[in-house]
Amino acid sequence: MSIPVSALLGSTRRFVSAIVLFVLLDLTVLVINLWLADQLADDAVAINLAGRQRMLSQQTTKALLLANGAADPATRAAAADELATAFGLFEQTLTAFAESGQTLGGDDTPVTLKAVTGEAARAVREARAIVAPLKAMLHGATPASRDGPHYAAAADYMVRHNREVLSLMNSLTTALEHDSVRRSRDLRAIQTGAFVLALGNFLAIVVGLLRQFRATETDRQRWRELARHDPLTGLANRKAFTETALGVLARAEVDGSCGAVLMLDLDGFKPINDSFGHATGDRILIALAASLDATARATDTAARLGGDEFAILCPNLHEPAHIDQFCGRLLAAIARIPDEICPGRMLGASIGVAVYPDNGYALANLMGQADRAMYAAKHSGGNRWQAA
Known part of the structure; x- marks a missing residue:
């Protein structure tokens, strides 16, 4: 005699459902891990570029002072070129932080930044408000007009706002670090929850398999006993x-x-x-x-x-x-x-x-x-x- 087909089908369906659920949860953990890795990579780039903004703000101030006050024309020319590069990258990166966009990474390759929120957005917004007049002052500054009034006014403006810009860039970096830590904590909590669910489902599969094995063995033993006994009288056959x-x-x-x-x-x-x-x-x-x-x-x-x-x-x-x-x-x-x-x-x-x-x-x-x-x-x- 064999185990009833309906019982086998029921056990098979439950087993397959548990396996499918386990695979889905396992895939969920994998997707979360990949997402977490991408988030951490994006956060690392953003934090690194926020730190670079502090350096660029100081480099801009230094280049303005040299372009305006250096006695040597060659030094002034080199400072003007450095100013154009530093301020251009500073302003481009600030815009990318504010509006989502591309800028150059540390290895001079294009990177895309997401628009920041919260405290980081406040720091970027205030920094852009400070930088806007400086951008207007430097709009007419070209290599041919390096001795003109543009650099003098811009240098004076930047010296007066240098500490404020540096403080805002420090705030941006700190806010991004805090956001990254908080996001990592939230994502890891989700990851842990999905892992616990997957583990719980795996243990449920194991327990189910053990129960099914015991039940199958019990059924087999019962059918073996029935196969050895006369169904009418219960005596041995x-x-x-x-x-x-x-x-x-x-x-x-x-x-x-x-x-x-x-x-x-x-x-x-x-x-x-x-x-x-x-x-x-x-x-x-x-x-x-x-x-x-x-x-x-x-x-x-x-x-x-x-x-x-x-x-x-x-x-x-x-x-x-x-x-x-x-x-x-x-x-x-x-x-x-x-x-x-x-x-x-x-x-x-x-x-x-x-x-x-x-x-x-x-x-x-x-x-x-x-x-x-x-x-x-x-x-x-x-x-x-x-x-x-």
Whole structure:
């Protein structure tokens, strides 16, 4: 017999659902990890460029002072070029922080910055308000007009606002660092939650598999037991009787022990079935099996071989007197089957006995001889036992 298909399908669906959920949670953790890595990379770039803004603001102030006050024309020209580069990059990066956009990274490759929020946005907004007049002052400053009034006014303006710009860039850097730490903490909390869910689901899968394994083993054991028992009477069936008897006889042949094999058949069972119906016949067989099981010794094995044919393996039952007593008890027990099952009918049985080692140790031979003895008892009038 096999485990019901519906039970297998139900277990399979639950198992597949748990696996799919585990994979989805695992993918979620992977996506969060990738997202977290991207966020941390973006934060690192932003913090690095915010730090560079402090340097560029100081470089702009220094270049303005040199472009305005250096005595050497070559020094003023070099300072003007440095000013254009430093201030241009400073203003470009500030705009990227404010509006989302591209600027140059530390290795002079384009990078895209996201618009900052909160305290960082305030620092950028105030810095742009300070830088706007300076940008207007330098608008007309070209290499041809380096000695003009542009640099003098711009240098004076930048000196007056230098500390303020530096403080704002420090605030920008600090705000970005705080935002990065907070975002990392939030993302890691999400990551941890997803991991805990995935782990919990994995443990649930393991527990489910163990439970399913135990349930399957229990079912298999139950089906194995059912496969070895007669479904109507609960006695051992022919397969179980054969396996047990072969084992007992093999040991008996080794140690030289003795015993008996009994074949039993109800007398007149077919007429009872025909007269009272198969339901009554089944009740008789159940009652007969209960009588045999109650009469048999603890070491005996009673089995229903089919129909109204039964067999009993009786180790260490060899002496004729003991066999006579045992068969007498069997017939008496059968006679006591309640009359209400089959009113007006006295139940009896014919029993054939083969003993080992007298009749050998081969099970087929023992059962064959016991079966012939049983039919001899039946032909002699029934309700008796006959030795092979």
